[in-house]
Amino acid sequence: MAETRQAETYGFQTEVKQLLHLMIHSLYSNKEIFLRELVSNASDAADKLRFKALSDNSLLADDSELRVRVSADKDAGTITISDNGIGMTRDEVINNLGTIAKSGTAEFFSQLSGDEAKDSRLIGQFGVGFYSAFIVADSVTVRTRAAGAASNEAVEWHSKGEGEFDLKAIEKAQRGTDIILHVRDDAKEYLDEFRLRGIITKYSDHLSIPVQMPERDDDGKHKEWQAVNTGQALWTRDKADISDEEYKEFYKTVAHDFEDPLLWSHNKVEGTQEYTSLLYIPKRAPWDLWNREQQHGIKLYVKRVFIMDDAQQLMPTYLRFVRGLMDSNDLPLNVSREILQDNKITRAMRNGSTKKVLSMLSKLAKDEPETYQEFWNTFGTVLKEGPAEDHANQEKIASLLRFASTYEDKSEATVSLDAYLERMPEKQDKIYYIVADSYEAARDNPALEIFRKKGIEVLLLSERIDEWLMSHLNEYREKQFQSVTRGDLDLGELDDAEDKKQQEELEKSFEAQIKRFEQALGDKVKSVRVTHRLTNSPACIVTDDNDMSTQMAKLMEAAGQKVPETKYIFELNPEHALVKQVSTISDDAKFAEWAQLLLDQATLAERGSLKDPAQFVSRLNRLMMELTGA
């Protein structure tokens, strides 16, 4: 027995060391958050125990009043946060307090720059949790006994927050976890219990678990424990009685965020389904937003009992940035993830809250366009996954999208489809767009020339997801989307009879030349035709309606998929001087050289790269040499 009481020393995972170092150096101006983090952890531990006890009531034993106690001892220089929640086994202590088990952690830490201001923002996004203890403590002791374990199966963890921690077996009379902070010299102010009480009321008032502090007599002796928070779960209260401040503080505890939320919505739904939802949109993207597998932010409660974090079934993936909770009156308390998966009640809650989030965003877009723009800049790319994922709400999601466009002439995506439709001339019956590798490549694509000339607005898309988005978005308010680099361009009524006649004549007069180009290029192109898109450029390539677009092919190639080679339609502008000049070359071999050069440069403008750039360059040089007469 004596042997097991001996301390063993373990090293922290590298990322924990980095996190600790960073935290101590970057959070000094916001020290008091340690208490919010530790009290939230204690409250989570109580929630978890309550849930487990639903199936095994003996776990509560004779200690069923779950609570957190916070006290300070000036003489010893310690603050203690003590709960009678679920506790931890030895293995859990090693895993939870020695490593960070979030996927992608290593990549996250590789982004740190060493610039403290920047890094402290990142750290806020990451969530510091338990380790925030080290902001105010130079050493921390955790004594814990898991629910169901015997009193001599408890564990003590101790660390100075440097490279390692010690573990030893101990006796602990009560279930749960005590966290003892040995307070640093520069944080002695927190040894004042009045100060601690103030912080708890600020951060933890709305927790459903009582947070108790000692009531002391005049000589400072402890008389009894007294709850310092209201102890009523915030979302169960009447909306009218909750202040903005309270909503914001609650957000910080549920979302483990440092900043205020951007907006929130608190709803009690009654009728065939009864549930309450409290949904928040954060101001800033979490560090792992781009990971579609990342934890979703919705906690599920059933009749005010916490059931699980990360209830994925309650929110679609494209709204994974939403934080908060839903509390159902209809689900059984013993609900599991499997049951949630295909469940009428869950579906109704998910549909209801999806609508709520979308309408909250629509309202923001209407009432506060500038704030909405901030939201869009942060989460827009995620929202773009929506039309593919959620057909039922496609139109609503589409109305929330923002694009760069030829109207605004700037790369920031600020144009809504409604604004586009409003500006569009009566004769226009399509919404025109282009997808390219970058804003500049979209803006300067020769296919836009005719649209510029006729003053028709084109949406300029250049994010990776955009091709995917547009392949799922067919129409908006009964207007179809049309890529300007696909298919045969038909401007419909935007072309008047005169335009059409001219075009036909042009096509006719150039027919023989088209044949010559076709012969020269052979199977390098799908076909050759006279363009209707270009005014300043000699040529461009476009994809056929049924072929895969350039961007989609690139997307699939990047994802490691084999993509059949797309043959392009080569469009020529017979009015361009260069095309005119090339057409007069009678030598077939020379003509073919020029035809190939025109095709290559059009391909470069559309695809951004060539299969054989060296050949292009040597052909270009050869022809330039000829021109200079050398």
Ligand SMILES: Nc1ncnc2c1ncn2[C@@H]1O[C@H](COP(=O)(O)OP(=O)(O)OP(=O)(O)O)[C@@H](O)[C@H]1O
């Ligand atoms: N008082 C406690 N009782 C029981 N387990 C705890 C307690 N405090 C922490 N833990 C365990 O340690 C883990 C790590 O805690 P930590 O606060 O660092 O991260 P977290 O709460 O999981 O995430 P976050 O970064 O969102 O705070 C928790 O998930 C929990 O399992």
